[in-house]
Amino acid sequence: MSTFLQQLINGISLGAIYALIALGYTMVYGVLRLINFAHGDIFMLGAFMGYYLSNGIGVRAAQSFMSNPEGSAFGRLISKGLLGGTTEPSIITAVLIMLLSMAICAGIGLIIERLAYRPVRKYSRLTALITAIGVSLLLENGGQLVFGADPKSFPQLIQSQNISIGGVTITNQDLIVLIIAVLLMLLLQYIVFRTKTGKAMRAVSFNMTAAKLMGINTDRVIAFTFALGSALAAAAGVLVAIRIPKIEPLMGILVGLKAFVAAVLGGIGNIPGAVLGGLLIGLTETMVVGYLSPTYKDAVAFAILILILLFRPTGLLGTVAQEKV
Amino acid sequence: MPFIARNLIFVLIIIAVLFGLDYFLTNGLGAIQLNLYIVRIIMLAGVAVTLSVSLNLINGFTGQFSIGHAGFMAVGAYSSAYFSVNYGVKIAAALGDGYVGAFIEYFIATIIGALVAGIAGLLVGVPSLKLKGDYLAIVTLGFGQIIVVVLNNIEAVGGARGFSGIPIVKSFFWIALVAVTTIIIVYNLVNSDFGRALISIREDELAAEAMGINTTRYKVIAFVISSAMAGAGGVLFAHCFDGYLNPKSFEFIKSFEILIMVILGGLGSIVGSIIGAIVLTVLPELLREFDQYRMVIYSLVLIILMITRPQGLLGGFDPLKKWRARRADKSDAEREALNQ
Secondary structure (H helix, E strand, O other): OHHHHHHHHHHHHHHHHHHHHHHHHHHHHHHHOOOOOOHHHHHHHHHHHHHHHHHHHHHHHHHHHHHOOOOOHHHHHHHHHHOOOOOOOOHHHHHHHHHHHHHHHHHHHHHHHHHHHHHHOOOOHHHHHHHHHHHHHHHHHHHHHHHOOOOEEOOOOOOOOEEEEOOEEEEHHHHHHHHHHHHHHHHHHHHHHHOHHHHHHHHHHHOHHHHHHOOOOHHHHHHHHHHHHHHHHHHHHHHHHHHOOEEOOOHHHHHHHHHHHHHHHHOOOOHHHHHHHHHHHHHHHHHHHHHHOHHHHHHHHHHHHHHHHHHOOOOOOOOOOOOOO | OOHHHHHHHHHHHHHHHHHHHHHHHHHOEOOEOOOHHHHHHHHHHHHHHHHHHHHHHHHHHOOOOOOOHHHHHHHHHHHHHHHHHHHHHHHHHHOOOOHHHHHHHHHHHHHHHHHHHHHHHHHHHHHHHOOOOOHHHHHHHHHHHHHHHHHHHOHHHOHHHOEEOOOOOOOHHHHHHHHHHHHHHHHHHHOOHHHHHHHHHHHOHHHHHHOOOOHHHHHHHHHHHHHHHHHHHHHHHHHOOOOEEOHHHHOHHHHHHHHHHHHHHOOOOHHHHHHHHHHHHHHHHHOHHHHHHHHHHHHHHHHHHHHHOOOOOOOOOOOOHHHHHHHHHHHHHHHHHHHO
């Protein structure tokens, strides 16, 4: 029983990460009807940004701040936090690095949207899809060139501890990852359903032409959607690196695919659906690894995909879109 | 001339030309003797043509987006290699280890590879092509990944160590024959009623359906044919080179290479696919020292091409169109003359 509970927590923690990435897929699909293949690679970039922030840049910034005691309090906080390996690891360090990585990747997402996706928006959807694959491969191979193809070990941002609650032992990392992911999802929920920009996003995803006619700047909304999705993917990247501290430029392919399956499972374009799908995929995968065999780990998501396409192609929470001529 | 006789002569001419080329490549012509490296590249280009033309059928003409072509190639390669190693060698021995035995063994292997890949295509195609939209892309992508994982874990075909000891038939003739057959099949398909249905699906699936076309059926058939031909390409890959297969050769990068051949040449242009396949096989060999930048350049070219010329360099270009139109005119005139 306790093993089951442990697996359950593991699964939910993994599922929360899938959900974060799936949200980006589903939001972009919602507004553009585009499978953003590059999304999984933004996740990879997020992890690498976290790596460089906590290693090289962080240390250098810290040195410059130390040589200049007049530095602002915030600067000192960042530099102290970003020292990562040299000072003791802390949650604040991890969160700071995650936020910075999110900001950088949101920027990258904006650039990609502006340079690659916006120019092809006027062509067919197939063109956009091919462009997305091009961007994805550019990030993967460019990543191998810039970061090096060999796996890197991610610095330990949070000291690993085992917490036992009523006979169930879980690591504090899993718990923190879960909490941060849930907080981010709540934040997204707030942005999409409570703010004006969120309203505009929903309007664009409902009907882009009508939204345009109502005076919504669709270009800006789409750009915002990309930035938001990329930031969530980057957060997922850092969180995954905290759980499994080995990162490499191709790590985004499989995770991205599974997250996409999660989005389809929940009903693509549907935000709560992406969260549900992510949790289900994470749980199923953990259970299969725990009780059947680790060999099938990567096949689980695709088996689910085939089943969902056969029996309920709109996804669990999706609604049938009436096709108008 | 009667239809059958004309086609028979056409086939015989092709076979004769291919035999001539085969002889030239292996034995040279007088003082001209190509070295083995160049022969190998020409043979690789032949395999690439098979793959890119077959992918063009589904991506270019039907407008569905398959990105797991290497997966079907792998299915064809491994199934035919398994057959050749376990049964084919015996068949060839029973027929006397001569040219005829090898030819028959090879013929059966090709059929088996194509058939198994076609069945895989059916299994992948039916659930994903029932739906409109981009599901095929994601399912084929997943299939491409899974097949590598599966092959890595099947011990009967060597697993991650790779599958070695496949009987080698270093024959340009066979590669060219499969490539030419693929081209002829695709050419005839897209210029038939069937092809018109496919093109109408590409242009507007809803309108095609309204015109009474069973879109799912046509899409699935086109996809299965395309997969089977990819399987045949895999058979060539398995038997004509090193007699060794490794799951690594069939990873997503391979699918992407085939895809970029098709897109660079032009979606919906057979000539474009052929040129794309040849150029993208020869070019990397010439640019060996830039190998690490190859994929970066490919992906950049792809993005820029999509922004500036989304139909590809030769998209919609068909040099035989005029000839065909003239011939159609002529046959119409003949018919009219007969009627009068």
